[in-house]
Each structure stands twice: as C-alpha cells, then as structure tokens.
C-alpha cells in the first residue's frame with residue numbers, strides 16, 4: 001500500500017510529515033510526503049513557519065505522482081498554494097483525501113488565517129473525511145456560518161477528543177470511546193489521521209479504520225518518547241501477532257536457560273494487547289511450565305489468547321497503574337533470593353493474611369503491591385498462605401523483557417547455591 005502525506009516539517013519528529021511517515025511505516029504502508037512548510041518547533045513553542053514556494057510545491061507533486069499511484073492522501077499543515085495544487089490533483093486522480101485541519105499547534109501557534117480557512121472549505125468539499133479536534137470543528141462551523149459558506153452534507157467529519165464523534169449529514173454515526181492517558185503527547189492528531197488513512201488504504205471500512213487507528217494512537221501515546229520538554233508521538237503497533245511472536249520467542253529463550261525456579265504449581269508467562277479489557281486480551285500458555293524428573297522442565301500447551309486467567313489478572317491490574325506493563329511470569333519464591341533481588345530490581349509485596357473476603361487474590365494483591373510501590377515494580381511477591389505456595393511474579397513491558405529479567409534472577413539464584 002502507498003499513501004501520500006502532505007504537511008509541514010517538524011524537526012523534532014514529533015508531529016508533521018515525520019510523524020506521518022513513522023505511522024505509515026509502522027503499519028507497513030509506504031508513505032511519500034510533500035512538504036508544505038518548514039516549521040521549527042518543539043514541545044515548548046513554534047519558532048516560525050516558512051512556506052515553500054508554489055513552484056517547489058508543484059514539483060513535489062509532480063515527482064510523487066510520476067513515481068506512485070496514489071489513492072489516499074492525508075493532509076496536515078497546508079498553505080493556500082498547497083490546497084490549490086491539491087484540488088487539481090484530486091480531480092485528475094480521483095484522490096480520497098483525509099484532511100486533518102491543523103489550524104494551530106498545541107502550543108497555540110496559528111497555522112491558518114481566514115484566507116486559508118476559506119481555501120480549507122473548498123478542500124473539505126472534495127475530501128472523504130476531515131478530523132478536526134473539538135476546537136477546530138467549532139472554528140470551522142463558525143467560519144462557514146459567518147461567511148455564508150457550506151460544507152457538503154455527505155462529508156465524513158470525525159470530531160476528535162478523548163471520545164471521537166463521527167458525523168455525516170449532521171447526524172452522529174458513531175462515537176469511538178477512548179480514555180485519557182495522563183500525558184500530553186506532541187503529534188497525536190497527526191498519528192491518528194495518518195493511521196486512519198493507512199487502515200483505509202488496507203481495505204478497512206471507515207468505522208473499522210477509525211477503531212483500529214484509535215487503538216494505534218493510544219499505543220503511540222503509551223510508548224511516546226520522553227524528551228527534555230515533553231513527550232513525542234512514538235507510533236507503535238502491537239497486534240495479536242506481535243504478542244504471540246513475543247511469547248513464543250520468550251519461550252525459546254527460556255528453553256536455552258537452565259531455568260529451575262519453577263514453583264510446585266508450575267509457571268506461566270503471559271502478555272497482553274495494549275490496554276487490555278479482560279483476560280481475552282491476554283495470551284498465555286494453555287498448559288504450564290512444569291518441572292521434570294531430570295532437573296529440567298517441560299513447556300506444556302500452546303500460546304493462546306484467553307489461556308491464562310491467573311496471570312492475566314495480574315497484568316490487567318498492573319496495566320491500570322502503568323499501561324506500558326503488558327507481561328508477567330510467576331516463578332518460585334525463595335527467602336534468601338528475594339532479599340538479594342531487592343538490590344537489583346524494584347520489589348513490592350502483599351500478605352495473604354490481609355486479604356479481604358470475596359476478592360480475587362491476584363487483583364487485590366497486585367493492586368495493593370502497586371499502590372504501595374506507587375507504580376508497577378519489577379517484582380511482586382507474597383509468602384503464601386494456607387494451601388497457597390509463596391510466589392514471585394516478574395512483570396515487564398513484554399514477554400521478552402520478562403524472560404530477560406528471569407534470566408538475571410536465575411543467575412543470581414545459581415550464585416547462591
């Protein structure tokens with residue numbers, strides 16, 4: 001698939017055509033880009049907006065359309081020149097345009113004045129979808145009313161916010177529920193509209209494309225790159241395929257370790273999709289990792305979603321404290337070991353004696369341990385209880401990271417012997 005992104009250049013890579021290209025690439029979609037303006041900026045401010053000449057814009061269009069067959073185009077920061085050239089190409093190539101009307105930066109630098117907004121209205125009337133945030137939507141509607149302009153009825157309008165509202169013919173078609181991650185990330189709107197465009201180019205219908213893109217955007221926020229002045233979008237696609245591959249590779253690594261920290265009840269390792277809703281969003285072994293009589297272990301079962309409720313409950317609880325944490329493995333508890341591990345890992349615990357009635361031990365214990373720690377530690381342990389084996393639980397961002405922690409723990413354990 002190939003999509004075209006037309007927008008401004010942000011040297012920090014957080015927004016603009018850099019974010020567009022990163023997003024498309026992460027989704028295996030090739031993304032030529034046409035630059036409209038060079039916009040030196042960072043998370044603190046925009047320094048200037050330098051618009052490229054008409055001739056340069058025309059040559060960029062010429063070069064791209066000579067090279068590629070384009071069906072879907074995503075637009076970010078535009079200029080009057082860029083809109084005028086694009087309008088001609090829409091007619092000539094029957095382009096489907098997803099227009100993200102970036103009227104100002106999050107740092108409040110204006111990207112559009114009234115003259116440009118009038119050109120935007122022409123573009124909206126030749127677009128497939130526009131994705132204004134609530135403020136941009138209100139500004140556009142007010143502008144059309146004050147200037148007696150009209151937006152075509154059958155234009156798809158996605159008003160983005162935490163919940164996104166899809167409008168068509170002035171009716172709400174669907175609301176896409178989200179939830180706020182407590183982080184302001186530069187470039188989220190760019191990532192979202194480009195992800196929608198990429199999924200459309202893959203053949204998804206509009207509602208499917210928006211739904212997939214929203215999950216993708218949430219991941220790009222969860223895994224956003226922290227810099228000196230804030231956070232920058234980090235397009236990240238964690239699909240069921242990614243999770244299964246991670247778990248199988250983690251088990252491959254385990255097989256090549258002299259792993260023997262196996263509790264009597266056996267171990268399991270699990271990994272979830274980003275922001276898991278329930279155990280069906282978590283993959284684990286349908287069986288267990290169990291000791292054999294030769295001092296080694298067997299890996300019993302296959303990696304499947306919904307396979308492990310026990311470890312899934314730990315992940316589901318931990319991800320509420322840190323959405324980056326998507327994996328966990330339970331290993332054998334050892335008093336001397338856990339003392340030494342406190343120097344190498346962050347550790348928290350719970351005591352089954354304090355467990356209230358009628359709760360899920362894992363949900364209650366994990367939540368308590370995370371509350372005590374103020375986030376998600378590397379390790380959560382408990383010393384067991386009546387008929388309950390003591391246990392160490394290793395947590396991490398994915399199954400491979402968890403297994404690598406287990407490898408370090410196993411080496412420390414071996415050194416005690």
Ligand SMILES: Nc1ncnc2c1ncn2[C@@H]1O[C@H](COP(=O)(O)OP(=O)(O)O)[C@@H](O)[C@H]1O
Pocket residue numbers: 133134160161162163164178179180181182183184185187188189190192214217218221
């Ligand atoms: N901190 C956040 N937590 C969760 N979702 C977010 C966050 N910031 C942005 N989003 C999502 O990213 C998409 C684009 O964000 P929005 O702020 O609406 O656009 P823009 O950045 O263009 O103003 C929306 O679907 C919104 O739900």
Ligand SMILES: Cc1ncc(COP(=O)(O)OP(=O)(O)O)c(N)n1
Pocket residue numbers: 007008009010015016017039041076077102104105106107185186187188189190191
């Ligand atoms: C070159 C460029 N394009 C787009 C933007 C908008 O990014 P941001 O200000 O972070 O807002 P969202 O992408 O989150 O809507 C920009 N600043 N620069």
